[in-house]
Amino acid sequence: xxxxxxxxxxxxxxxxxxxxxxxxxxxxxxxxxxxxxxxxxxxxxxxxxxxxxxxxxxxxxxxxxxxxxxxxxxxxxxxxxxxxxxxxxxxxxxxxxxxxxxxxxxxxxxxxxxxxxxxxxxxxxxxxxxxxxxxxxxxxxxxxxxxxxxxxxxxxxxxxxxxxxxxxxxxxxxxxxxxxxxxxxxxxxxxxxxxxxxxxxxxxxxxxxxxxxxxxxxxxxxxxxxxxxxxxxxxxxxxxxxxxxxxxxxxxxxxxxxxxxxxxxxxxxxxxxxxxxxxxxxxxxxxxxxxxxxxxxxxxxxxxxxxxxxxxxxxxxxxxxxxxxxxxxxxxxxxxxxxxxxxxxxxxxxxxxxxxxxxxxxxxxxxxxxxxxxxxxxxxxxxxxxxxxxxxx
Amino acid sequence: xxxxxxxxxxxxxxxxxxxxxxxxxxxxxxxxxxxxxxxxxxxxxxxxxxxxxxxxxxxxxxxxxxxxxxxxxxxxxxxxxxxxxxxxxxxxxxxxxxxxxxxxxxxxxxxxxxxxxxxxxxxxxxxxxxxxxxxxxxxxxxxxxxxxxxxxxxxxxxxxxxxxxxxxxxxxxxxxxxxxxxxxxxxxxxxxxxxxxxxxxxxxxxxxxxxxxxxxxxxxxxxxxxxxxxxxxxxxxxxxxxxxxxxxxxxxxxxxxxxxxxxxxxxxxxxxxxxxxxxxxxx
Numbered sequence: 001x002x003x004x005x006x007x008x009x010x011x012x013x014x015x016x017x018x019x020x021x022x023x024x025x026x027x028x029x030x031x032x033x034x035x036x037x038x039x040x041x042x043x044x045x046x047x048x049x050x051x052x053x054x055x056x057x058x059x060x061x062x063x064x065x066x067x068x069x070x071x072x073x074x075x076x077x078x079x080x081x082x083x084x085x086x087x088x089x090x091x092x093x094x095x096x097x098x099x100x101x102x103x104x105x106x107x108x109x110x111x112x113x114x115x116x117x118x119x120x121x122x123x124x125x126x127x128x129x130x131x132x133x134x135x136x137x138x139x140x141x142x143x144x145x146x147x148x149x150x151x152x153x154x155x156x157x158x159x160x161x162x163x164x165x166x167x168x169x170x171x172x173x174x175x176x177x178x179x180x181x182x183x184x185x186x187x188x189x190x191x192x193x194x195x196x197x198x199x200x201x202x203x204x205x206x207x208x209x210x211x212x213x214x215x216x217x218x219x220x221x222x223x224x225x226x227x228x229x230x231x232x233x234x235x236x237x238x239x240x241x242x243x244x245x246x247x248x249x250x251x252x253x254x255x256x257x258x259x260x261x262x263x264x265x266x267x268x269x270x271x272x273x274x275x276x277x278x279x280x281x282x283x284x285x286x287x288x289x290x291x292x293x294x295x296x297x298x299x300x301x302x303x304x305x306x307x308x309x310x311x312x313x314x315x316x317x318x319x320x321x322x323x324x325x326x327x328x329x330x331x332x333x334x335x336x337x338x339x340x341x342x343x344x345x346x347x348x349x350x351x352x353x354x355x356x357x358x359x360x361x362x363x364x365x366x367x368x369x370x371x372x373x374x375x376x377x378x379x380x381x382x383x384x385x386x387x388x389x390x391x392x393x
Numbered sequence: 394x395x396x397x398x399x400x401x402x403x404x405x406x407x408x409x410x411x412x413x414x415x416x417x418x419x420x421x422x423x424x425x426x427x428x429x430x431x432x433x434x435x436x437x438x439x440x441x442x443x444x445x446x447x448x449x450x451x452x453x454x455x456x457x458x459x460x461x462x463x464x465x466x467x468x469x470x471x472x473x474x475x476x477x478x479x480x481x482x483x484x485x486x487x488x489x490x491x492x493x494x495x496x497x498x499x500x501x502x503x504x505x506x507x508x509x510x511x512x513x514x515x516x517x518x519x520x521x522x523x524x525x526x527x528x529x530x531x532x533x534x535x536x537x538x539x540x541x542x543x544x545x546x547x548x549x550x551x552x553x554x555x556x557x558x559x560x561x562x563x564x565x566x567x568x569x570x571x572x573x574x575x576x577x578x579x580x581x582x583x584x585x586x587x588x589x590x591x592x593x594x595x596x597x598x599x600x601x602x603x604x605x606x607x608x609x610x611x612x613x614x615x616x617x618x619x620x621x622x623x624x625x626x627x628x629x630x631x632x633x634x635x636x637x638x639x640x641x642x643x644x645x646x647x648x649x650x651x652x653x654x655x656x657x658x659x660x661x662x663x664x665x666x667x668x669x670x671x672x673x674x675x676x
Contacts, residue, residue, distance in 0.1 A: 016548075017548060018519055018546045018547065018548060018551065019546060019548060020476040020545040021571060021572055021594070022476065022570070022572050022574075022594065022598070024548070024575070024579075025572075025574040025576070163482060163486075164473070164486075169473065173473050173475050176475040177476075177599045180475070180597055180599050181597065181598050181599060183572070183574050279523075280520045280523055280524060281518075281520045281523060281546070282473065282520065283473075283475075284546075291520070292494075293494075293524065294494035294495060294496070294524060294525075295495075295521035295522070295523060295525070296472040296489060296494075296521070297473050297520075
């Protein structure tokens with residue numbers, strides 16, 4: 001429990017609920033109820049039933065043979081890309097939509113970067129017949145057109161966020177403003193382990209299914225439920241937190257979180273938060289964020305919309321500060337090359353987000369025979385345009 | 394009595410003594426308290442520091458005092474103002490683009506008390522304060538003659554734990570917000586922590602929405618009035634003309650105008666824009 005949230009909503013120095021009074025009743029209602037609702041056997045039954053029959057879980061843990069040969073270690077891919085809607089995001093939206101129903105909410109809002117969380121939210125809203133509004137940065141609307149079309153087909157209203165860098169941070173601002181203006185019947189499904197307490201904890205709990213399954217699958221396939229390394233990419237950090245969750249207290253499992261270096265950490269076009277950031281408050285929690293000396297949030301850059309965020313979740317900030325997790329970064333170029341390599345070696349086109357985690361394999365040194373799990377958080381269909389342009393395909 | 398309970402008792406006696414002392418001190422010093430004792434229908438104006446031009450901060454303050462404003466709320470801009478609507482957001486961005494920082498603002502405010510005698514609050518988000526350093530921030534406020542702060546994303550629990558001591562040491566008031574959804578118990582707690590006034594939001598909304606006083610808003614204002622809070626209240630969010638101002642004054646000690654004022658000074662001669670805007674309320 002060393003790395004879990006305390007009663008006040010903090011992970012060490014990070015977390016809390018820095019929200020305007022207008023959001024207090026909603027966040028407080030969640031805080032008082034989320035653990036109770038999640039623990040309820042009926043909730044658990046419905047949640048797991050949907051994960052199995054609708055999402056298609058458990059997702060496979062696949063021993064990638066050609067990767068393993070190349071790197072001289074046993075490289076396992078946790079196939080979150082095979083989930084319904086194509087990424088890990090749906091684990092959380094299924095959980096939160098059931099929770100919103102229990103709280104009697106009628107309207108759902110969400111922010112999205114790559115569009116995966118928006119699609120996952122629009123999907124569960126269609127499934128449960130709830131009104132759905134998705135906020136998405138103008139820049140992201142352009143670079144993730146297929147996902148915008150998907151959300152519209154699913155019946156969601158997609159509202160462009162046109163302020164600031166017009167990406168994930170600004171979409172989050174707009175979603176928070178919507179929630180302030182609709183304080184009674186609306187639930188905000190935050191898509192990552194960010195936001196005011198209890199969001200980081202709640203989202204981590206719903207995503208923890210990733211490591212729960214991984215442990216079982218590893219035990220079956222290797223005879224031990226403890227790998228040597230687990231790797232995942234980090235924007236806000238939800239797939240990473242899901243991947244780390246049940247390994248956090250196994251101190252001999254090394255946790256590696258891969259941030260987006262963009263055009264290079266010192267280029268001025270980067271999203272490598274732990275490298276470039278300082279402690280501060282963004283989107284309702286105290287964490288590490290990229291900011292000026294005056295405390296203004298710096299606009300990040302990454303080729304991957306899902307990692308294009310100037311902060312990380314408070315629990316990640318805690319894992320970073322305590323040294324429990326190793327936080328590294330991968331550039332745009334390295335991630336795209338890794339995406340192509342994965343496609344050629346394993347016949348899997350990964351999301352550019354996930355390709356960041358894969359790219360770090362190239363930088364690791366293995367003695368031979370280590371067990372390494374990489375969270376393949378999403379599939380790359382949505383990124384075809386970017387791949388096509390980059391490689392002149 | 395256990396030793397611990399005794400210590401606690403002793404501590405609270407000391408702290409009540411300290412608060413009496415600081416009450417005495419603030420009676421002399423606190424411009425806000427004095428204003429509420431002497432005046433009704435108080436008009437507080439919000440504007441973003443460094444907007445429309447970086448160097449306008451003091452000129453606007455002086456013009457507002459001259460044309461009848463009772464309190465000034467000077468906004469220090471933030472890149473991600475989630476509680477604000479598009480107008481204040483845009484003014485914040487422009488101000489930041491022009492080079493505004495807390496450091497620049499405190500430099501400008503050195504001239505504040507040359508001519509401005511009315512209460513002045515600083516309003517902004519918590520992250521710039523954190524980076525400036527809470528102690529440095531409070532000290533700088535006290536030095537330039539700022540009377541208090543409004544920090545919408547600084548919650549009560551965090552204020553009590555990390556900020557209150559420093560605010561009180563520098564004789565700064567912290568103004569809390571309440572909304573139609575704030576529970577009664579919480580309102581009383583806020584009232585207990587406050588020593589200036591309470592900011593009553595007309596509805597749960599980002600800044601710049603129009604005030605529509607329907608039955609539910611009236612019931613809410615009435616409910617707050619009936620609580621007999623020890624602190625005065627000011628109604629904010631959605632006040633844009635004489636009619637909505639008067640309406641707000643019938644339920645509270647006064648009202649706060651932000652968005653409508655920021656819009657009014659966007660263009661033209663600053664002195665004239667301020668004076669024309671204020672004429673609507675002060676004739």
